[in-house]
Amino acid sequence: MTALGKVADGLRTFAADVAQGFFEITHNSFALVGLACVFCVLTLTARPDLRQAGETRLMSWLQSRQEAMVGMPVQLEAIDRATATDLKDLPKQQAAVAYWLSKKYRVAAEPVGALVAEAYDIGERSHLDPMLILAVMAVESGFNPFAQSPVGAQGLMQVMTGVHKDKYEHFGGKLAAFDPVSNLRVGTKVLQECISRAGGLQAGLKFYVGAGISGEDGGYADKVMAEYSRLKLVATGRAVPLPAAAPVIRTIAPLAVEPAPVAPSEEKIAFVSVS
Template structure:
């Protein structure tokens, strides 16, 4: 064997030894990594508090990276707080009402869809026409969940929060007046109580606006009933023209000797 052949054979031997060693090291490294991952999974499964802490740390790291990249602080659950839904997911009748109200009151159809769906659910539970609830909401606030009158009526249905604070206890307190769904549910309950007390929808609306002991309610009941009739037609699939909303004239403040009886005060909503 010549010197050149011996040199080539030696180089091949060294190369094979290096390759074999690298394979064994890599194989053992992957095996150790697999064992480490397996032990980590077992530990996190057995110790849920460690799993939770790890998830929190990981989410924190991911959020920090996102903030560094975009300059925006994110909240993954923010969408769950939004009062909105896809109008296409609603039944045909409800979708028609949502789209019509959206166009008339210049409100996005997604939040209106959520309110329409809630009005129908609340109406079914309380045996109250959902389109009447929506009509009151339309006249009272124009679907502004942060509206407040000069006498303190608040939210979508302009409920007097101070008078009906007990009704908000189940929603976490008076601040829930500005949560659209909470305000809708409380307003619907008070509206039902007013109708039951008056014995008719028109009379109940007069109670609702705080004009129970007055001769006139400033046209409030007539306006709500007209909007109610339009919404019934929309829900039935009939074409209904848009009529721009106009403010309702508040009923005159009663003189001291004509003030409502004490037993009626709790049932009144406001004197908008």
């Protein structure tokens, strides 16, 4: 064998040894990684507290990285808290009502659409016309979920939170008055009770606004009934003009209990709660 052949043979042997060594090292490394993974899985299975802590730290790190990139706090689940729905997802009748209300009261159609859908749902369960519920909401707050009157009526349906705080306990507390859906549900319950107690719709509306005793509601019941009539026409597909609208801000302070006889010198209008 020539010197060149010996050199070539030596290089081949060297390359084969290097490849074999690399294979052995890689094989052993993968085996070690596999064993480590199995050990970690067994450990996390046996210690769920460690798994939860690790997941929390990882999610926190990923969120902080994302916030650093976008320059503001990130909450991907915020969409689940939004009171809004695409009008395309609503039945034709509900979409028409939501569109008309959004134009009249100059509010976004998507949140109004969600409220219309909720009014239909809660109206069916409470045996109240959803158009009546929406009419009360329109006159009371003009669809402002953060509205508050001087006497403490709050939210879309201007429920007296202090009077009906027991009803808000089912929604986590009195601050739920500013959650549109919670306020709608509580307000509908109060409206249902007022109509039942008064024995009729017109009288029930007077109870709702706090004029059940005096009967002087400042035209509130007439305003609600007028809006109720318009909404019923809209729901049937009729074209209804869009007059200017101004919500009624409640100035009558209701009481939480049956009022005692009032002396002639005391000028006081009381709402009788039926809760």
